[in-house]
Amino acid sequence: MKKHIYFAAASIFSVMLLASCKNEPKDIDDAKEDVIEARQDQQAATEKADAAQTDSVSDYARLKAETNKLIADNKTRIAEFKVKLKTESATNQAKFQKQIDKLEARNEELQQDLDSWADKGKERWDAFKSRVAKSVEDINKDIDDYKKEHNY
Numbered sequence: 001m002k003k004h005i006y007f008a009a010a011s012i013f014s015v016m017l018l019a020s021c022k023n024e025p026k027d028i029d030d031a032k033e034d035v036i037e038a039r040q041d042q043q044a045a046t047e048k049a050d051a052a053q054t055d056s057v058s059d060y061a062r063l064k065a066e067t068n069k070l071i072a073d074n075k076t077r078i079a080e081f082k083v084k085l086k087t088e089s090a091t092n093q094a095k096f097q098k099q100i101d102k103l104e105a106r107n108e109e110l111q112q113d114l115d116s117w118a119d120k121g122k123e124r125w126d127a128f129k130s131r132v133a134k135s136v137e138d139i140n141k142d143i144d145d146y147k148k149e150h151n152y
Helices: 002-085 090-115 122-149
Strands: none
Touching (some): 002 090, 090 122
């Protein structure tokens, strides 16, 4: 009887051992495939992150170049206002000089804001870009208003 129990236990153990051996190569293959897929996903994510950073840098460079041109244009217009200011009466000169000083200050703030940007992520980039665009619009509107007010 004991012999039969040992034989049955050995048979069950052998079957379990063989059954587990057959699954191992499949599990290893599945694990290898998972590793390959994970590496591909990692590589794709790295490429996307690099592309996003490059896009952000190129967007910033483009925005900075365009805005620097606008700032330079504004400085030229403000300089023209100062030349025309000299032909005004003393009371008008004081009044107009304050307006010109405000335009210069806003233009300078825009330049400082543009120069102080550091890459802080996509959400902050969008907010920064919107803020710069709004500042440019406001300054251009103020300059146009000044020109209309003073018939330039």
